[in-house]
Amino acid sequence: MRFGLPQRLLAAGAICLAALVALVVIEARARSAGTEVILPMQPVDPRALLSGHYVQMAFGEALPPGENCPPTDLGYEQGWIALRREGDRHVVMAAARSRDDAARQGEITLRGALHCNPPVPGADGAEPSPGNLTLQLAVERFHADQEEALAIERAMTDRSSESARVYAILSVDDAGTPRTKGLIVDGRRIMLTW
């Protein structure tokens, strides 16, 4: 049986369509099957023109004076981040080059990088200043419609109360790859739904 140009074009188109559908289905299954992790987010540029409405996902939080940076042997390299659940969110316990080393420090491990500036204690009458902990993960954006994006933008810049903070809901698969599931804004969950 000989296929002409029309049949071959339709077959190529069908393969391309199947690949796109498979991509979405595989990602959706991996997202729902992974372990849920909730991490605090820091305000960055929340939206960008020409790229649609999205929230730039920067993970991290301030370290109050008296707290220490989590132990890490990563430097500026990518490695493994160890997390542990505390209440309704997760906290960073350590970062390490090997997954085994990270797993000894926390119950969940995911791929990423950790940077930490320790708090500066007060000296010679100067006020102590907080440090900063940031995580670099494979997820960088959360796309939302204009109304949602504006609400998230407001919430991220409002530091008036703990409940006003923005958290990312991630799904971490067995390979330690994080995927975005949604956000918690003002205590309200905004989930990715079909």
Added chain:
Amino acid sequence: MAYRRRLERDLDRWIAAGHVSPDRRAAMLAMVEPGPRLDAATALAWIGAVLLGLAVIALVAANWDGLPRMVRFTLVLALFALMIGGAAWAASRNRPALSNGLATLAALVFAAAVGLVGQIFDIAGKPEQALIGSGIAAAAIALAGRSTGAGVVALALVGIGDGMSLGDNLWWLTAAAVPAALAAWSWRSAALAHAASLALLVAIGWLCGRADHSNGWFLLASVGAAGIAALARSAARRTDDGVFPTFYGWAVWSALLLLVAAGVAGADGATAIPHRLAWLAAAAGAIALGRHDRHALITTGGVLFLVGAAMAILVDLGVNLVTAAALFFFCALAAIGGGLALRYLGKARGT
């Protein structure tokens, strides 16, 4: 109409020279086939279709945020299916140009669809992987539908995807360049030949640059490109295909560029002069070749590289303008001598 006007002028010259009888002028002009014309009804139908398309796009864009993710995904898939289905329909009606155009659009829509699906479902991934994946899909469409446009899109996507690694890794482009050149040859496509030649040049330059003793490899590649140029020139003179002159032009450009690259590192000041003279001679040779073969791409390349060689010599010799003047004077003598010799040989052969 441009062809008819040119023919009228030529006919007048031929009649004046006595090659054509004046009473045949009208009959010959009457045999000129009229070019394709778009009648008013067809033009209005096209305008209507375009406006309808714009209206649909504007309506969807206005409500994009309010559409559920599944609907957005379905719209993206439907647009791609429409394009590829249209290309298949045009191919079945034996309209290759329309099929090629729609297949090209389908390849572009697929690339956009990958980006949109990533955005709609917040699928994290590296942009270069999305581009290379889209390039592979475009290549599949090109091969399935013999679409030269989709082939060009495939090369462009793979090239941009590889380029996003900032030159660290151009393996995909390197792997795609030779099949693209073969496809251009097989399908007799000048457009694909341009894209494939450019991809080959970048790939060869990258491979030479990452090798040890890269200057030697650049020089070897330059000689190889000159050899390919000779083969393509020979093929171009034997056939009427537009693909061989294209390969010929780009092979000369490649030979020049690779020759320049062979002397960029490791030599400076007066030690670089032998390389610069070879560069100057090759550029002058390219101008002569381009003029002789009436090949604008080669002539243009020759002029640009000649200017580049002159500037490089001035930089190498610093402020020693007297030495530079002497060098250029002897080069000018060589160029004039070469031109006179070519003219003498041409007259001797009766060409």
